[in-house]
Amino acid sequence: MLVSEPASPKRENTISNPESSPKHSESGTSDESSGTLRHRLLGPSIQKSGQDGVNQAAVSEIIYQASQGSKYFEHQKRKEKELTKKVESIVKQAAKVSNQELEAAEVRVDALIRQYEATRDLTQTIVHVDCDAFYASVEELDHPELKSKPFAVGKGVLCTCNYVARKFGVRSAMAEFVAKKICPELIVLRLNFPKYIEKSNAIRMILSEYDPRHCAMTLDEAYLNITEYCANMNKDREEVVSEMRRRIFETTGLTVSAGIGPNSRVAKIASNVNKPNGQCAIANDREAVMEFMCNLPVRKITGIGYVLERQLLALDVNSCGEIYRKSALLYQIFTDTTMTFLLNCYLGLGSTEVKPIDQYERKSVGCERSFRAISDMAQMKQKLQHVAEDLEKDCKRLNLAGRKLGLKLKKATFEQISRQRPMPRPINTASDFYRYGLQMLEKELPITVRLIGLRITDLVNLSHEGPMKTFLKGQRRHNDRLEDEPSTSMNIHAEFKELFDGSPDMHDDEEIGELVMIIQGSQEEDASGVIDDYRSSAKATAARDIKNEYELQHNTATPLMPVPESESLPLSTDSGDSATALVSCPICGNQVSADDQALNHHVDWCLSRGAIREAVKETFN
């Protein structure tokens, strides 16, 4: 049996077999791909916990039969065929690599490994907390009678399902009608986000006691750094985490699983090991981490999905440890970024910094909607208009505008098209979204679509910019890129009016916060060392430039203010007793500080990250 490949694993001999490796005879692209097609159709959550005694073959067959002949099915079939081709070409490419090349690659890889190894930080204790079947569990609290029945939450596509349903082979991300074929008595509940948000907040409240700067990724998942807490309380980390989980259960009735390790990557993977309602700790010890990673199937790693897994399997890399055995070969085949990623996985390295989600800079905001396939222009215009309006709402709420607009179309065949173009000025109104979106759409006619989406990038934060600054930014942009539309001062005046009509001005320090985020972001990358140097330095330069620009325009070189709440006073109770008045958040109803900034902060959080939108927006077709 394969006992560990412990401390000093052997790399596979460079004289590796061009001939003997292909164990899957992928050669018959036509027929043989039906096996992998079934695999593809099974979807992403196949290797997740919860369905032990499931007859996968039977389930797979039902899914196959249920979807056969549909447009979706045909699309998946095409994609699978393409992937199979790509995998075959990779295998061929691998066979051509000479021993000389492999030896050279070995040297390079070893240098990389030493470089990454030097960044290893074992001083922090990171926890990944993951609620078990979150939406379903929340629903069970309200409907205890459901506990014994198979049920799911979602609409059209299942978001999650309880463990009873999983026994049938029902999984998240599965189409509702397929799930009903597998489990005819399946009950499907609609999403009820306000409820989930409330529970999520209750959990986060507890998490905050252990790490006030925890990072809530979604409603049901968060990272914590409990290093300080453990030190302060002089408690063992596993004890701390099980206490935390117990408290979450006692106050919310929900069970969570947790992973504990020296960094986010290890913690995240570990949180799945003893799911549901369990925890798994990996010691902050190099050997322990390496051993944990070694036998891990590559698909368990966040960031390795179906496609990369297929490619790795074809190169005979099944487990993380085999990344090392085959590293010289992988180096010849994958890009630098992917190689860096894979080696960091093999080494069990990852980020040790945890910071609140709202300290990440948003890069884009978009809106898309599916509907029954249409080709009529009037109907498409109507859909586009809806999307444009919804996007405007998000822009107004977030106080953002975009310098680029992207149009996304999904054809009736599920084939996707995306077009992007720079805007003459930052835009954030439905009428602009519609106008420019329509121009892009018209170029694709005739077309039959089942989805239309709009997304803006190159964002401009309008929150606290005075009108003058917006004016300047518009100008600068025009000068930069030899405008595609002449910018008259009339134009800019018109835009200015549009942007600021009826929108509040106030707060003037959030932009500084924004700058801090940018700068911190780049520092983080520098420190972690796993991100390519050129990228972080470019980003740092950009951040400096922005900062300088800011100082220039405001005629002040004030030290950057610390970012809101958590960082400035995590536990301090001294100052501002007067500011502790509480009000109910209009969104989630929780008590939050009435302090203007804190409230705004909270509301923004509450509304953002996509969760509430699904509750608020009805998607009528």
Added chain:
DNA sequence: ATACATACC
């Protein structure tokens, strides 16, 4: 830089 693909929840 743009288009398209992959991945995550």
Added chain:
DNA sequence: TACTGGTATGTAT
């Protein structure tokens, strides 16, 4: 009887 939506990021050209 009808296979999501939002965001980030990687790859290819």
